[in-house]
Structure formats: structure tokens, C-alpha cells
Amino acid sequence: MGCTAADVVAALRAAAEVVKEHRDELVRLDQAIGDGDHGENLRRGFTAVLSRLDTEEPAAPGKVLKLVATTLISTVGGAAGPLYGTAFLRASAAVGDLEELDRDAVARALQAALDGVVARGKAVVGDKTMVDALTPAVAAAASVDGSVAAVLSAAADAAAEGAESTVPMVARKGRASYLGERSAGHLDPGARSTSLLLRAFADAAAKA
Amino acid sequence: MGCTAADVVAALRAAAEVVKEHRDELVRLDQAIGDGDHGENLRRGFTAVLSRLDTEEPAAPGKVLKLVATTLISTVGGAAGPLYGTAFLRASAAVGDLEELDRDAVARALQAALDGVVARGKAVVGDKTMVDALTPAVAAAASVDGSVAAVLSAAADAAAEGAESTVPMVARKGRASYLGERSAGHLDPGARSTSLLLRAFADAAAKA
Amino acid sequence: MKKIINDPETVVQDALRGMQAAHSDLLTVHHDPAVVVRADAPVQGKVAIISGGGSGHEPLHGGFVGRGMLDAACPGAVFTSPTPDQVLDAVARTDGGAGALLIVKNYTGDVLNFETAGEMAESEVRSVVIDDDVAVKDSLYTAGRRGVGGTVLLEKIVGAAAERGDDLAACEALASRVIGSVRSMGLALTACTVPHAGTPSFELADDEMEIGIGIHGEPGRQRVRAGTASEMVSALLEPVLEDLPFAAGDRVLLFTNSMGGTPLIELYLAHGIAEQLLADRGITVERRLVGSYITSLEMQGMSLTLLRLDDEMIELWDAPVHTPALRWGV
Amino acid sequence: MKKIINDPETVVQDALRGMQAAHSDLLTVHHDPAVVVRADAPVQGKVAIISGGGSGHEPLHGGFVGRGMLDAACPGAVFTSPTPDQVLDAVARTDGGAGALLIVKNYTGDVLNFETAGEMAESEVRSVVIDDDVAVKDSLYTAGRRGVGGTVLLEKIVGAAAERGDDLAACEALASRVIGSVRSMGLALTACTVPHAGTPSFELADDEMEIGIGIHGEPGRQRVRAGTASEMVSALLEPVLEDLPFAAGDRVLLFTNSMGGTPLIELYLAHGIAEQLLADRGITVERRLVGSYITSLEMQGMSLTLLRLDDEMIELWDAPVHTPALRWGV
Ligand SMILES: Nc1ncnc2c1ncn2[C@@H]1O[C@H](COP(=O)(O)OP(=O)(O)O)[C@@H](O)[C@H]1O
Numbered sequence A, B: 001m002g003c004t005a006a007d008v009v010a011a012l013r014a015a016a017e018v019v020k021e022h023r024d025e026l027v028r029l030d031q032a033i034g035d036g037d038h039g040e041n042l043r044r045g046f047t048a049v050l051s052r053l054d055t056e057e058p059a060a061p062g063k064v065l066k067l068v069a070t071t072l073i074s075t076v077g078g079a080a081g082p083l084y085g086t087a088f089l090r091a092s093a094a095v096g097d098l099e100e101l102d103r104d105a106v107a108r109a110l111q112a113a114l115d116g117v118v119a120r121g122k123a124v125v126g127d128k129t130m131v132d133a134l135t136p137a138v139a140a141a142a143s144v145d146g147s148v149a150a151v152l153s154a155a156a157d158a159a160a161e162g163a164e165s166t167v168p169m170v171a172r173k174g175r176a177s178y179l180g181e182r183s184a185g186h187l188d189p190g191a192r193s194t195s196l197l198l199r200a201f202a203d204a205a206a207k208a
Numbered sequence C, D: 001m002k003k004i005i006n007d008p009e010t011v012v013q014d015a016l017r018g019m020q021a022a023h024s025d026l027l028t029v030h031h032d033p034a035v036v037v038r039a040d041a042p043v044q045g046k047v048a049i050i051s052g053g054g055s056g057h058e059p060l061h062g063g064f065v066g067r068g069m070l071d072a073a074c075p076g077a078v079f080t081s082p083t084p085d086q087v088l089d090a091v092a093r094t095d096g097g098a099g100a101l102l103i104v105k106n107y108t109g110d111v112l113n114f115e116t117a118g119e120m121a122e123s124e125v126r127s128v129v130i131d132d133d134v135a136v137k138d139s140l141y142t143a144g145r146r147g148v149g150g151t152v153l154l155e156k157i158v159g160a161a162a163e164r165g166d167d168l169a170a171c172e173a174l175a176s177r178v179i180g181s182v183r184s185m186g187l188a189l190t191a192c193t194v195p196h197a198g199t200p201s202f203e204l205a206d207d208e209m210e211i212g213i214g215i216h217g218e219p220g221r222q223r224v225r226a227g228t229a230s231e232m233v234s235a236l237l238e239p240v241l242e243d244l245p246f247a248a249g250d251r252v253l254l255f256t257n258s259m260g261g262t263p264l265i266e267l268y269l270a271h272g273i274a275e276q277l278l279a280d281r282g283i284t285v286e287r288r289l290v291g292s293y294i295t296s297l298e299m300q301g302m303s304l305t306l307l308r309l310d311d312e313m314i315e316l317w318d319a320p321v322h323t324p325a326l327r328w329g330v
């Protein structure tokens, strides 16, 4: 059984809730090595997503993802806005007009999202960015058999580990790179938010 | 035995020393109900007096007082500069060309100083200013028999009491007046410095 | 205390050197005694407009020296009024034969030192005392109200009058008219630290503000809970409006001033609220000034000043001015 | 957190309302998306110069909208780069047929959002990225240097070129020349508090400073003991001089900038020291700018920017400008 447009909407509502809960944590992480807005940027963006989902009901999963992409691009700003925006835009394109997403479509969407983030941001693994969470997540998703929920859960687990791996890194991309060596010893806020979002999607899929 | 020009110079050097020692105390008193400069203003002024006394040796007590007056007027600024300047200027005029000051000359000088301060500043007793220290000092000086040292000592004692009396007062003159009722409960910095100066003069006279 | 200074003793002198370097086209700084003089002084036949006061309020007054505003400024030590020598020197350097008008803020120290200089000066000298701070209750028996934000507007308007050739009596009369038409009030969110004192002038909790402050880091009339910007603006504007009083139909200049450490984003925010409140009362804001013009070192806070305008004041406000801090029409 | 605001969510919008009220002769503020546009835009036949970035750096960029400088500014949330919609809207409102030049400070967020807008715009759009902060080590593998103080000088000079009628290619080439000739570095004595964060971005002891900071309240490269003003100025100026490098005989513009909360008296003091150091090295300061022009909210601290001038840059710097924050010749 796959993921309908309604399931994707439900997953995004769950993600918006998680972003709200973790807003202050993400702000604090970004204060340590950035400019302290990451949690607020995502809260603003996902709040806007929620209000669009209240009035519009896109008919297909890909259309939901596209709505999320354009909303994030036009409301988040900062680095995360275009990066997450591109991720959802590419994911949307990857799933095309499918009515339901199966495990392959989800894995494809994740891969497309990663490719989009890398195309825009030019970060590689080890640069201390969301790429450090998304890259292992994509690999895990590709290698796991089973339901959409199982795929997303594996991705979320890998993303959490990937996020943790950013702690000792010296940043080479994003604002944290200005700190040089002083960026080491801190969790990257974007990697953390990627792992939180994937966990929210996985939990929603498990409930669906 | 009276007070020669050299004695007056010695008294002023002693006073300069006392001002330096109490600079921070006077700054703190002025921070509480004014703008925090009284101690620094007087330190700057008396430092200038010292350097002028290092190069000039006025021949008569009145000339020493005049030198102090002009130096304070041109270096202290604020309310205290013109007020103490006028006080020394009037005291200088009151002792005229006398070679030595006896107790009467000292009492006359103190009265003239007070009259000068009141003429310039228009404060009356109870306004929470240096007038609250100087007024009882003048009265005590006039009523005490004995040496210059005894007169000055009585004046200093009365000034100390007068300064203490400013604590409960609500200021009506000077910066403290802007605080209204909130000025009560604090010692007036100018009253305190007047009492310190008179004590320094008295102690110097006792040693002479 | 953390400050960008070398030595508290030389801070005023060192800053004046920087001013000289930055604005040698507009002004000349003299030391000993310290006076900031318009570069082309004395201007023959023109009334010299001179002001001064303690340092720490920058750009007031040195930042207003130049064409169309002040001929000279006398900077005292930080928060300490200047000495009579400085004022006398300023008069001697700027009097172009038409006399000098001294603009004095109403503080005992300023009044006494300028008064002493006025008595000693050889030129024809008049002085006016500005006392626009409605936070202080006025009374015959007290030092009276302080001179605060209105000083900036006064210096601009009277400076323009002198520049167009008004004589000393006319400048003095105009100054009195401006003083009679301007009112201000300020508040502080944080204290400031005078370099020679080394510690803040008062301590405020994270939810407190001082209302009715002056410009010398002194505490205000009242310590209250720091509320919203709308509450703050009302707390300043209401007493200002009631005092003159200002009424519907009045044309005013609204001056929203930072005490030095308030970010411009907050200042504009407050200014927008004040404009709205005035519009609601039918008062027309014809001119405005928003920025850090009369400050208390690094203090966070703001003041609001309202000047009731007439046609002549508007014309003089709009007249060309070329100083470090205010410039237009040139 | 004590701020003159009503609500962290609406702070940018509320401040823009105040800007509109204060400067309606110069600019028009549009909301949703937020764009500050020159009052007489679009100017037919003129290249539109557009910039933008996070709010909290006022007067940058909105305070530079007006004749001879920016045609539009796109204010993001506090310290957050604007979105592509804002930039697209700015282009649409200001393109007078000669295309638009986007001035982008080198931050990942700004670069990505402006880039996205550039791809989507229907007008002819070019963009330049300024990266003048020598505190950041440049490398092919990193985000590179930040855009800081040099942005103000770039916007003034390129704005003047567009105003005199230079075409898009000429404006772009000039911008590259300015970017190649300007270097900056900053330090902080205190942190600042972003309204939506509510707590300071870092904590400094009373004897510490952060050196090599940017303009977003982020910590710098290094935390060191806060020394004298002379030490601070050297710590900023030396790396700036070495980087380009600047040499004896160079003619420069020296820009001494406050991070927002530094009193003007300290800023002039620092400026004087910098002028002396440059004179000692045989570098001629031909033009200067001293004040709060690119800030980090209420942060205390300063930055120094040096621009190596040529005759054309001097002419363009001196050209008339009429904006809320910079005005001369008008
Ligand atoms: N070039 C990049 N590629 C991938 N991710 C990046 C890049 N630059 C920054 N990021 C991510 O963006 C996060 C910061 O986002 P945010 O704070 O919202 O934006 P900003 O840095 O503009 O304030 C970082 O923690 C990092 O994970």
C-alpha cells in the first residue's frame, strides 16, 4: 500500500508540528555557529505551508510537494529556504503524476531531493551541512526493502546518525564556515532539521 | 599665630590629596543622584591647582586663593566649577592683601565664600546642595574662639553634620532635583566634598 | 567597562582629533581650550551661534558646526559642562562683528559657566536657555527643566536665521519662540557607562525601564516595567502633548531620537507608532527627524520631541545646512 | 530581551511602516512581498540598482534607496536573506527598460535567493557578489568571504554610475572593479539579540572582544582581550592593509563604521587613530565616511573598510545622493 496525496499532506502537517516543537532548539543550534534564525525560518515556512494546505487540496502527491516547495521558497529565505525549496521541487518532479507513492518512488524522491540540494549548495559530505544528514538517508532508503514507512524510517535513522556526525566537523559551507576551527564541537542546525523532518515523515507513514 | 601664604599653599596641597583619595566615593555619590562626574571634576581641578602651585608662588594668602579660584573655574566645569571658583574668588577678595590670616580673616573668608555660592547658585538651606554643608560651617566658624585651626575644625565638624543632613532631603537644586522624590536617601556629593575640603584645611592648619 | 578608548583622561581630546580628521572641510578643532569652530569663521557680519555642553552626547554639539547651524561648539569633559574659557575662546574666534548668541541647555553647570563667560566677553553676547524636558516638573524653587532633544531643532532653526542675516535681537527672539514651542521626553532601556566612572550609572532588570530620563545617564523620574513599543511611545508622547499643549490642527516637527545604542530598526518602528498617534489626534506632521542626534553614550532608549511649527520655522528648517551630522540643500 | 518592539513576528513590517512615514518623499514601501522602492521608480532608461538582505543592519539597505543610490531594497526577516519573490517584485517595479543589477552580499542564503530570482526574472538581470571581509579565509572549497562594509561604498558608487546613465554592462564592470578594490574587518565588544531568538547570540566577559565578526551577531574568528582603541584599530587595519595589499601612494576612502551600539565619540576616536596609521604608511585618505551604516542591531563594536580609489570612483562618490541615510549635493 502506497502513499496518497492525503497521506503526504498528513506527513507535512506532522512535520510542521515537529518544526514548531523544535524551533527553539534549532535557533539555539544556529546561534552557536550561525546567526540564530534557522528554527524561526523553518517555523515561518511550515506555518505558511499549513495555511496553504488549509485552503488548497492538491490532487496528487507530486502536487503537494510542489506546493510545499514554492511556499518554502517564498517564505523561508536564508540558505534553508532555497535549499529545502529545491529539495521539495526536485522530489515533486521525481514522483511526477503518480497518484500513490510506493517505496521506489519515495527512494527516488529522496535521491532527487539530495541531488537538488547539492546542485544548488555545492556542499559535499563532510562540509557540516544538511547534506551530511541527507546523503546517508538516501543511501539507507535505497538499500532497505519493505513499506514506505520502513524506507522512511531507515532514512530517518541514517539522517540522525549523519546529523550527529557533523558535531566534530569544521564547517566549509554556510555561515558556520566563517568560524573556522571554532565551528567544531557543534551540531549543524540544518542537518538536525533534516533528520527531524525525515523522522516526522517516517512516523506519519507508520500511522497511515 | 596666623596663616601665611605658604600655610595656605600647604592646606591646598593637603586638600588636593584628599580630593584624590575620595574621587571614587564622590563619583559614586554623584552616580546615585546626578551624572557621576563630581569626583572626577574636582580631581581634575585640584590636579591643575597643584601644577600651578608647582610653578607659581603667590606672595599673599589672598593671591593663593585667587589662583585657586581661576584654576578651578577654567578646569572643573559643571556646577561645581563656577560654584567653588566663586567661593575661592570671594574668599580671596575678603582677605585682601593680608600677609597672614587670623581667625577673623578666616571666618570672614568663609562667610564670603558662602555668599558667593548663594549669589551664583541661588540655593537655600534644605535644597540638598553644598550650601547645606557650608552654611552651618560659616555659623560655627563665627561662633568659635581660638586659633585658625580651631575655627576651621569647628567649621569642618559643622560641615560634616550639614552634609549628613542632606541624606533625607528631596533635592530642589542641581541635577538631583530631576529625580524628585527619588533623590531622598542619598548624600549630596557637593555637600560631601565641601565637608572633605574643610576637614583637610582644618587638619593642615593644625599641623602648621 | 569595555570601550573603544585609549585612556579615560584623553577621550574627549582623542575623539576631537578624529572629528578634525573626518571633517576638516567643515570645521577646525582647537585644543586648550577645546573649541570646535566652523572652518570659515568668523563670518563677517553674521551673528555667531555658539553652543556647547558636556561630551558624550554626540553628534551634539560639534556635529552641528558648519554652514547654516553652529559657528562653534564647546565640548566639556564627558557629561560635564564646559568652562568659561572655552566659551570665551569660541566667541573670540567666531564673532564677525554682529555679536554672538549662546545656546545653553538648562543645567546648573551649563548655565553658570556660560553666564560667567557672557559676563567676561568683550563682544556683544546674548544667551538663551532651552528647557524642553517635560519629565521634570517646573517650579520657581528648583533648577527647572532640562534642555534635551529640542536643542537640536533650536540650533538648526536659529542657525539658519543667522545664516540668512538676521541680527542678534532677531535671533534671540526667534530662539525664544522655538523654546516656547518645543517639548520632549525620553526613556532608557539600559544605562550607560561614563569612561572616568567605569561602571554603569544605574542597573536595570531585564524587564524594567527608566522613564523621564535626561541625557546624562542619570536615572529617570520613575522605574517601570518595559512594555511594548506602543506603550513606550504613548508614555513619552502623552505628557509631551499635554504639556504645551499640542492640539488638533497643529503642524509639528516630530523628532524621534535614539539615546545612542538603540538600533535604527527599533527607532523607525517607534517613529511609525508616533506618527500614527499624532494622525489620530489630528496633528499634522510636516517635518520629521529620525536618528541618533542627542545621545547618552551607548544608552539604549529613545526620546520624542515635538515642535509646533509656523511658516518661518519651516522655511528655516528647510534652509541649507552643511555639518557633519545634518546636511541638506548643499 | 528589552527592545522597542511590539511583537518579534511583525518587527520588520512595523519598522518599514515607520520608514515609510519618515521618508515618503524618497521611497515607497510595499508589503507582501516587502520591498522598499525609490519614490519615482521606474526611472525610464536607467539601470535599476537593487540590493537586499536580512533586516537588522539598518540603515543598510532600505536607508540607501533614493536618487543616486538604490532603486529598491528587499528586506528579509532579521538576519535572514530575502526570498526570490521579493527580488522579483523589486525588479518588476524598478526596471525602466535598461535592466537591473543585483548587488548581493556573499552569504549562501543571499546568493541562492538572488540567484533563483535572477533565473526567474523577465527583465535583463545581472548580479554581482561582494565579499570584502578579510576575517574569513578564502578558499575554493568554502562559502568564501562575507560581504560587509564595502557594500555601502559599492552601492553608492554604482548607484551614481547608474544615475548618470551608465548601461548594465558598465555598471556591472564598475561594480567588479569596486569589489576588487575594497576590504573590511570588524570586531564586537558586545553581542546582539535577535528579536525572535530573545537571547544574545554569544556571551563575552567584561574584558573580552570578538575579532573578525560579520554582521549577523555571529561570533568572530577569535576571542581576545579587549585592549586599547589603538590596539583595536591596528587589529582591524593591519589585515585589511595586507590583504589587497594597500601600499604607500594609494589613495583611499576610509570608512569607520559602528556596529550599531557604539557611541559616536568612540567611533571618531577610532577614526582618528586609523587616519594616523594610514598617514604613517604614506596612504592618502581622500574621502571618509564615519557613522552607523551597516550594523548588527544593538551590537557594540566597529568595522573598518578601505577602498582604493581611482578618479572615476571619487567622482562617483562625490556625485549627488539623496537617501534617508546618505545625502549630499541635493
Ligand atoms: N551550501 C550549502 N549546502 C547545503 N546546506 C547548506 C549550505 N549552506 C548552509 N546550509 C545549511 O543551511 C543551514 C542554515 O540554514 P539557515 O540558518 O536557515 O540559513 P542562514 O545560514 O542563511 O541563516 C546550515 O545549518 C546548513 O545545514
Ligand SMILES: Nc1ncnc2c1ncn2[C@@H]1O[C@H](COP(=O)(O)OP(=O)(O)O)[C@@H](O)[C@H]1O
Pocket: B030, B034, B035, B036, B037, B038, B039, B041, B077, B078, B079, B080, B081, B083, B117, B120, B121, B122, B123, B128, B129, B130, B131, B173, B174, B175, B188, B189, B190, B191, C079, C080, C081, C108, C109, C110
Ligand atoms: N544651585 C546650586 N547651588 C549650590 N550648589 C549646587 C547647585 N547646583 C548644584 N550644586 C552642587 O554641585 C554638586 C554637583 O557638582 P558636579 O557633579 O561637579 O556638577 P554637575 O551637577 O554639573 O555634574 C551638587 O552635589 C551640589 O552640591
Ligand SMILES: [Mg+2]
Pocket: A030, A034, A035, A036, A037, A038, A078, A175
Ligand atoms: Mg541561520
Ligand SMILES: [Mg+2]
Pocket: B030, B034, B035, B036, B037, B038, B078, B175
Ligand atoms: Mg555631576
Ligand SMILES: [Mg+2]
Pocket: B035, B037, B078, B079, C054, C079, C080, C081, C109
Ligand atoms: Mg556634570
Ligand SMILES: [Mg+2]
Pocket: A035, A037, A078, A079, D054, D079, D080, D081, D109
Ligand atoms: Mg540567516
